[in-house]
Amino acid sequence: MNNYQEPIFDVAQLAHVEIYSPKPEETVEFFERFLAMEVTARSGQSAYLRAYEEPYHNSLKVTEAKEAGLGHAGWRTLSPQALQRRVEAIKETGMGRGWIEGDIGHGEAYQFTLPDGQLMELFWDVEYYQCDDAYRSKLLNRPSKRPERGVPVRRLDHINLMSSNPQKDAQFMIDNLGFRLREGIEDEGNLIGSWLSVSNLMHEIAIMPEPNQVPGKLHHLCYWYGIPQNLYDIADVFKENDIFIEVPPNKHGISQAFCMYVYEPGGNRVELFGDAGYLIFDPDWKPVIWDMKDVPGYGDTWIGTAFPDSWWTQGTPVTKTQNV
Amino acid sequence: MNNYQEPIFDVAQLAHVEIYSPKPEETVEFFERFLAMEVTARSGQSAYLRAYEEPYHNSLKVTEAKEAGLGHAGWRTLSPQALQRRVEAIKETGMGRGWIEGDIGHGEAYQFTLPDGQLMELFWDVEYYQCDDAYRSKLLNRPSKRPERGVPVRRLDHINLMSSNPQKDAQFMIDNLGFRLREGIEDEGNLIGSWLSVSNLMHEIAIMPEPNQVPGKLHHLCYWYGIPQNLYDIADVFKENDIFIEVPPNKHGISQAFCMYVYEPGGNRVELFGDAGYLIFDPDWKPVIWDMKDVPGYGDTWIGTAFPDSWWTQGTPVTKTQNV
Amino acid sequence: MNNYQEPIFDVAQLAHVEIYSPKPEETVEFFERFLAMEVTARSGQSAYLRAYEEPYHNSLKVTEAKEAGLGHAGWRTLSPQALQRRVEAIKETGMGRGWIEGDIGHGEAYQFTLPDGQLMELFWDVEYYQCDDAYRSKLLNRPSKRPERGVPVRRLDHINLMSSNPQKDAQFMIDNLGFRLREGIEDEGNLIGSWLSVSNLMHEIAIMPEPNQVPGKLHHLCYWYGIPQNLYDIADVFKENDIFIEVPPNKHGISQAFCMYVYEPGGNRVELFGDAGYLIFDPDWKPVIWDMKDVPGYGDTWIGTAFPDSWWTQGTPVTKTQNV
Amino acid sequence: MNNYQEPIFDVAQLAHVEIYSPKPEETVEFFERFLAMEVTARSGQSAYLRAYEEPYHNSLKVTEAKEAGLGHAGWRTLSPQALQRRVEAIKETGMGRGWIEGDIGHGEAYQFTLPDGQLMELFWDVEYYQCDDAYRSKLLNRPSKRPERGVPVRRLDHINLMSSNPQKDAQFMIDNLGFRLREGIEDEGNLIGSWLSVSNLMHEIAIMPEPNQVPGKLHHLCYWYGIPQNLYDIADVFKENDIFIEVPPNKHGISQAFCMYVYEPGGNRVELFGDAGYLIFDPDWKPVIWDMKDVPGYGDTWIGTAFPDSWWTQGTPVTKTQNV
Incomplete structure (x- = not known):
């Protein structure tokens, strides 16, 4: 029994995501006006935002770029020592990019890429949000008052990437960062979809197949209600404002989360979560594996009809081979 | 920075609770009929039950006794090694009771008491629920089909104890089991209320003051929707069946959880959770401390009026000094 | 101003619907087990059912037949005098079938058909539901306790018919029964869809085009939550039991009602309403007319994607010309 | 059977309410900022507002006054002829005040008082809301887009008055305006509370006892979600802004409506409705009569604890005899 492989507990959370946008002002307006996020800083071609129940300075960085896509994903470790341990592990994989001094909202960070090319970073030092007295809530566990505009999201939940080799990326996250596989989709024996977490959430990251093996894409990022x-309520607001709803509110089978998908004006897909889905407390969790043929109508959506093709094929940046 | 005190990650979850009931058949009926839990075993004076999304054989043991109250709380560790580490720590406190062979649903367990006297146990070996084909769901992450009776709860969430010395019990959980203090109530500098967790939940256990310093009481156990x-929906069912609702559906300030409180027929208070409240991902979380004078109307309930006196004073077993 | 045409207030409500089913036992089980309706009588090839907040003996009659479809729709008038007035009006149209003695749950009724052939009846005398003491609720406006099985519907809401000439049928309801047109769909100047009511609901009846001009079909009947x-909740129960969900929970544009569509085992489409949509109080309401080209993605669903073709083409009885 | 007394159908709806406020700017801000109503006109000491799904120019008039209270309630009739009929009936009671030329949003109106003194008016001519193109919704049955601030209410629902002789006022509404008694509270044989309607709503007006027989008070007005x-959501916004919540979200027994009560800054109680409660379609409805002793904990609230004393005793204007 003492041979039992104890899990790695070094990565604590998805702390922030940077997205690229060819229409940065409209992208920022989307998150600020409709989702009631707060712009906490602007610098160069970037704006930094946070949701009202997030404790840190920012969870979203919107950076102007020619094409939509993922800038990078930032993971906070459980301790400074945990950061050192993970950096050592990544260095051995050859995927390390090296240390940066930090960014607005956090200190020094170690950057690396997934096998599929998406940029990530690990860090420990973080800047907490400083609330003006005028926005301080009497609800002491709420870092700032609930905004009165739009329908306010509460916190960043997860990201989902498309990959030319999703099994390889999942294995990288498991081996080097301590992620555990919570659910997966197999197609003819290959793990083509992975939902991975370091916490009680069933995922902070999911990895799906890019149908044409184009590397480096973002499928979506997700904020939580x-x-x-x-x-x-937010779907009603979106419809009034001609924001495209790709998948209306619905219950996922995989994750059981109550979800919806829209596109922000810069072109990136944004998911919104309406509940916590199911949470995982079993420390010895055995991955739930779906056969791809059972996913449409059950795994993608538990109560609806199969998701549209666009959901399975489109990511950012959009490539010419993508004909949906 | 390398002096940073890394947290203990050895206890994974609250796995089961045993309650005593002077009316065991009615208590079992309450959980089975209204909350749609399943009786998975009966033995001696006890019945064992589970909710439909729980992976283990049982999460609730109802045992006949002269008075209502807590039998024991069972915690599952993260690994067999973690179990050994925690047992060593508890042995040093002198609160250890020793190993038992196990019970229906789990293997050998180490028992101990809190300073206030409540019985607990730690274990690793667990029996998973075996689902009959007739109850197997096409929703693969759901261990058995959603029942069609009552309003089905999904899983055990937490317990809340009353204590003659709540600060001492909280410190015991922190020092020996690796719990972290998430929120607290102070009264004239003393920590009289504690919400503690080992996971992203803001608590698996809370400890409140017993107003007359009577030791060993249970305040409530909580199941999650x-x-x-x-x-x-369940409040409507309860009202039709004369189940006393002490606090109708309401949003807690502390925890932000959407909650309600009722009494099962044996006399124990049962809470039900309607959402996930807020979840904690910051690995360096600083406890949120309320002053007792700010709790009524803000900390107990964020949207309502202060909780009734009975909520602050009554636990099980009920004592004669308790005059509400 | 005294030339203002005052509305007719003679028909009060849709009181009951009879559906045909080739699998009557399974159809009854659907309404009894999942929607928690009560079988209040059985006679010959028919069963009679009611929802728990309905004051009358029954609102649904399920009759065995070779094919699914509408038996008849029963409308209660506002008074015995109103019944006489409407019967006189219908007699003049030549669509009257004559008086019947009544049925289980109501007294004598006057039967007639729509131009498209669907059978209807008008009546005044009604039998109220007699509640056993064991099922009497302390909620005095609730005719019987909320059931504890399935997810209980509260009352019949409306019916929707397909017609070979929907404009003609709508005009018949308006001219002879006092219905008012609330919303409509026009296609090249023709009124192809009508939502009509005699109450503050935006419809008790809707009439849609049958794409192959096959007369006499039922599109759906609707119960209200x-x-x-x-x-x-009911979608989750349906999915566990392989009940086909044609349209998952969604907000209609037309009516604004929160809706879903499923098929009962006999083959008839059943809608369920999750809110009241919008209610109409303006006594001089001007019909809201949609152009058919604006309906998909806006009029059918306000927050989702356009409804499936089957929704636009399939009714009962199913005909061979129907290739969906 | 032809002796059956047919109901009067002459009053269609509660069309608007005027409230007095000693803090008119703050009162207007309450409705505009939090409930997202639109100020459609200002004139003299008054502001006029509407909710986004209301078809008329306004449903609320806020008028500066020394004390909070009811200005008047405006009822729209079903036709111009119906207006004449009701005016004739009222003239015979001696409670008529005479015709006024109209107000912003409607034409000539006939004013009268209840026996208890509250001012009311009947009218037919109404001004419809003219929507700017920028605010026009693609949801054609919605008179203007859903606002993006606060939590937007959809329409005026009802008013509730306190009376020195509630039975007398109820009888006046029944006899002269055609209201039907839907539910009532009796205390030792006297009808002390009445819920009355002319529509499928269970009430557009309720009348409760003023405990000290002070005449002319408003208990509350109600808007509908x-x-x-x-x-x-709105409770969360209110709590962040120190708006007093007298009764948190809860299900009434009487009416079954999901309700909450707050005070606008001018001192008037405002109710908000979260569903439609139950609707009445039975044309021969027998009033549901509660004994006052059964109301606390059942009639006031079906799922909660009895309403606070303030709810039973306080109205506007507040009088010195009122010691809550």
């Missing part, structure tokens, strides 16, 4: 009805 | 409206 | 989340 | 969760 935790209240199912809020998805209907 | 994750969907706010379900509290209204 | 009034609580949006209940649609998700 | 139709979505239960919206009450939690």
